[in-house]
Amino acid sequence: MELMKLASKESSYWMIALPAVFGSQNLHDVSVLGYILLALVSLSVLTWALAGGGGGAWKNGRNRMGRVMIPGPRGIPVFGSLFTLSHGLAHRTLAAMAWSRANTEIMAFSLGSTPVVVASEPNTAREILMSPYFADRPIKQSAKSLMFSRAIGFAPNGAYWRTLRRIASTHLFAPRRILAHEAGRQLDCAEMVKALSAEQNGAGSVVLRKHLQLAALNNIMGSVFGRRYDPLSQKEDLDELTSMVREGFELLGAFNWSDHLPWLGYFYDSIRLKQRCSDLVPRIRTLVKSIIDEHRVSTSEKKTDMGDFVDVLLSLDGDEKLQEDDMIAVLWEMIFRGTDTTALLTEWTMAELVLNPSIQTKLRDEIVTAVSNSAYAEVADADLAKLPYLNAVVKETLRLHPPGPLLSWARLSTSDVRLSNGMVIPKGTTAMVNMWAITHDQRVWSDPLKFDPERFTGNDDVDVRGGDLRLAPFGAGRRVCPGKNMGLATVTRWVAELVRRFEWCQDQTEPVDLGEVLKLSCEMEHPLRAVVREMF
Numbered sequence: 329m330e331l332m333k334l335a336s337k338e339s340s341y342w343m344i345a346l347p348a349v350f351g352s353q354n355l356h357d358v359s360v361l362g363y364i365l366l367a368l369v370s371l372s373v374l375t376w377a378l379a380g381g382g383g384g385a386w387k388n389g390r391n392r393m394g395r396v397m398i399p400g401p402r403g404i405p406v407f408g409s410l411f412t413l414s415h416g417l418a419h420r421t422l423a424a425m426a427w428s429r430a431n432t433e434i435m436a437f438s439l440g441s442t443p444v445v446v447a448s449e450p451n452t453a454r455e456i457l458m459s460p461y462f463a464d465r466p467i468k469q470s471a472k473s474l475m476f477s478r479a480i481g482f483a484p485n486g487a488y489w490r491t492l493r494r495i496a497s498t499h500l501f502a503p504r505r506i507l508a509h510e511a512g513r514q515l516d517c518a519e520m521v522k523a524l525s526a527e528q529n530g531a532g533s534v535v536l537r538k539h540l541q542l543a544a545l546n547n548i549m550g551s552v553f554g555r556r557y558d559p560l561s562q563k564e565d566l567d568e569l570t571s572m573v574r575e576g577f578e579l580l581g582a583f584n585w586s587d588h589l590p591w592l593g594y595f596y597d598s599i600r601l602k603q604r605c606s607d608l609v610p611r612i613r614t615l616v617k618s619i620i621d622e623h624r625v626s627t628s629e630k631k632t633d634m635g636d637f638v639d640v641l642l643s644l645d646g647d648e649k650l651q652e653d654d655m656i657a658v659l660w661e662m663i664f665r666g667t668d669t670t671a672l673l674t675e676w677t678m679a680e681l682v683l684n685p686s687i688q689t690k691l692r693d694e695i696v697t698a699v700s701n702s703a704y705a706e707v708a709d710a711d712l713a714k715l716p717y718l719n720a721v722v723k724e725t726l727r728l729h730p731p732g733p734l735l736s737w738a739r740l741s742t743s744d745v746r747l748s749n750g751m752v753i754p755k756g757t758t759a760m761v762n763m764w765a766i767t768h769d770q771r772v773w774s775d776p777l778k779f780d781p782e783r784f785t786g787n788d789d790v791d792v793r794g795g796d797l798r799l800a801p802f803g804a805g806r807r808v809c810p811g812k813n814m815g816l817a818t819v820t821r822w823v824a825e826l827v828r829r830f831e832w833c834q835d836q837t838e839p840v841d842l843g844e845v846l847k848l849s850c851e852m853e854h855p856l857r858a859v860v861r862e863m864f
């Protein structure tokens with residue numbers, strides 16, 4: 329299968345690790361510690377051997393609770409599939425494992441002591457994401473340390489989380505609120521176009537990423553905090569914010585071994601996670617608190633539709649009123665969730681348009697026609713949402729390059745969950761949906777590796793907002809991404825303006841490379857560089 333070459337094979341680390349586990353113990357010489365260690369190792373090996381499919385975390389028949397057993401690889405004793413998945417492109421590795429074992433419905437595996445299942449086809453994905461018993465998320469040490477357990481994404485399903493979602497849906501993500509910040513999006517876009525033009529004139533090509541990252545940060549800072557940064561006059565503040573965001577991304581996205589082997593945390597912390605988190609938290613507190621304090625004293629625009637999200641949070645009363653630390657967590661999370669996703673989705677879209685000039689031209693024609701029929705100098709958000717080809721291009725990018733290929737944040741079962749195929753996922757299991765595997769499966773999509781927006785222009789349109797699990801890059805169910813409309817409004821505007829203002833061509837000295845790197849999200853390994861030619 330052509331796709332199997334794309335997805336990496338499960339590495340055979342166990343071959344290297346086993347001799348190290350079993351070998352070279354001279355029982356005559358070892359100390360008491362040695363005996364204890366040996367006993368522990370033997371116990372782990374025995375547990376692993378008895379556990380069968382799924383590995384050690386699936387011991388005691390956890391994967392045989394239903395009429396049908398949940399299949400899966402054993403991995404190696406103690407570690408399970410940790411070595412295989414702790415590096416590289418986990419979505420491709422998991423897809424290759426699921427395809428080669430024909431375990432696409434669901435596959436069990438162990439990440440150290442964590443039992444995990446992954447769904448790689450739409451039906452089981454739907455059952456997991458829509459189940460009320462999968463409405464919690466497992467929380468990583470870094471997320472806990474960075475206060476995210478009190479923010480929307482990691483708060484356990486319950487009254488507090490429901491209140492946060494309601495507040496955010498009404499005051500930040502509702503269509504009228506997104507519309508209220510349209511002028512800000514236009515401004516960020518105009519600044520980006522100006523900066524790109526200057527860079528092209530000075531350097532002979534442009535590197536898009538840094539411009540998108542600045543626009544994304546300003547977009548979120550504008551609608552959440554009511555603040556935008558000028559890269560020249562506020563360079564120092566902007567540098568501090570950017571460095572905090574970057575550090576947070578790195579800590580949240582890093583694979584932390586002791587999340588899955590808790591005992592390891594006592595003597596091994598390869599990236600100094602604890603120390604770096606406790607260094608970062610006071611910086612976050614100082615910044616966010618200073619913005620909250622500024623809002624407390626300012627009286628203008630408060631509690632009106634034109635206010636920002638900080639104004640809204642400050643105006644809450646009664647049961648809805650949030651403690652200051654909870655406000656800081658909620659506000660800070662928006663920066664994290666809202667900046668990288670929109671920037672990197674736009675970068676992937678533009679990379680595909682550079683590689684597919686005829687699609688780029690067709691898209692430009694659609695946008696130029698829409699502008700000439702509009703009363704304004706550029707198309708409005710409301711019009712952009714109605715441009716079929718533009719939306720098809722963005723959807724096709726979401727299909728080929730889902731920013732969260734494993735839907736970023738996993739789910740946790742709070743009860744035994746019976747699936748329609750007769751399998752039972754036990755309480756306390758981490759569940760992932762491999763959206764990348766679904767969107768690259770030739771049984772689901774014809775010619776899945778081809779960038780072909782036409783597939784969305786006919787009758788076979790697909791709802792990407794969680795209604796159709798063949799393409800659900802924003803997740804689905806009660807924990808579906810609340811920022812999906814804001815994300816799509818931002819990305820379609822940027823793509824429309826970037827294509828309308830410039831022709832995007834390959835830089836022959838550095839051709840487009842679609843290689844990926846998986847961090848908190850999946851981004852281009854080599855930032856897009858292109859030559860742009862102004863259209864007017």
Ligand code: HEM
Nearest residue numbers: 480481665666669732735801802803804807808809811815
């Ligand atoms: C292209 C843009 C985006 C993509 C692809 C994306 C993707 C996702 C995905 C896959 C999830 C997990 C959903 C699930 O478990 O079913 C999620 C959750 C979330 N997203 Fe987004 N997102 C995007 C933009 C945004 C923006 C702009 C914001 C906010 C400003 C945001 C805020 C959140 C939050 C708060 C959650 C957690 C929801 C919860 O657990 O209740 N996202 N997103």
